[in-house]
Amino acid sequence: MSSSTKQSLATSSLPVSAAPPGRNIGPWWQAAPLTSVFVLFFLIPLALILMVSFWDFNEYELLPGFTFKNYASIFEGCSNTGDLCVTFSTYLSTFKFSFLVWLITLVVGFTVSYFLAFHVRSRAMQTLLFVLCTIPFWTSNVIRMISWVPLLGRNGLVNQSLVGSGLVNEPVDWFLFSDFSVVLAFVHLYTMFMIVPIFNSMMRIDRSLLEAANDSGATAWQTLWNVVVPLSRTGIIIGSIFVITIVMGDFVTIGVMGGQMIASIGKIIQVQTSYLQFPLAAANAVILLALVLMIIWALTRLVDIRKEL
Secondary structure (H helix, E strand, O other): OOHHHHHHHHHHHHOOOOOOOOOOOOOHHHHHHHHHHHHHHHHHHHHHHHOOOOOEEEOOOOEOOOOHHHHHHHOOOOOOOOOOHHHHHHHHHHHHHHHHHHHHHHHHHHHHHHHHHHHOOHHHHHHHHHHHHHHHHHOOOOHHHHHHHHHHOOHHHHHHHHHOOOOOOOOOOOOOOOOHHHHHHHHHOOOOOHHHHHHHHHHHHHHHHHHHHHHHOOOHHHHHHHHHHHHHHHHHHHHHHHHHHHHOOOHHHHHHHHHOOOHHHHHHHHHHHHHOOOOHHHOOOOOOOHHHHHHHHHHHOOOOOHOOO
16 A cells, blocks of 8 residues: 555544634624614514504504404595595506606616716726716715705796796796606705616626627627626615615605695604504505515516625
């Protein structure tokens, strides 16, 4: 038997050293702080909302118990074959705003990200332009919303310019406190949530793929549709989740820019809470959460985000 064979047999016969005590629980200790925050500030409040949604209430107090009264009252009148009930109309209005804002922010966010990623060659210039995009987000959402009022109001700067130039004979009323102003404010507030993930995905695209598509005779649009868009889908899905979930639950923007005249499910929950109808508001919140989770589940089916990141 050769010396190398003996050495290998001797090595294999040595006992395997056990892992140091406490080494296996190390990762659990590292994850404990974040897990505690997640449980304390998300899971427990969510469980409380679900529990309160089954309580009863009167003008003075909450009545702990178990009843489907709150859910039944939400869909009261929805069984009629005539006009849509208040709940369905409100959800349709909320979905309408979510879809319009998602579509506009997707187009704007993809265009800005594409320009920064592929048309700006200097990293310093990319950083500078990206910082310029974030400057409006250095101020409060309320301040940015209110800034549209003197611009879009009946006596605002836009109407004065239109009347002064002779394009219209009288001020346009639907610029403010309308669906237009609500969508405009949403796009202004949340476009950055679409730009950041799409730009991050585009910066990770191998530029040699674009050169290969160009060498193969593909046009700019073919390269965009067959190379850039598929490789940016992770950023598109993440940005879509951000925008849709925020708009679905927003009530401040709709209240301010809609002049308290446009309904949304978030606004209904806020009004019910202000009237101390907590079980009814909790039931609406549970339904809204279920719908949002279904939308997120559908979006995540399009791409495996954990694999792509």
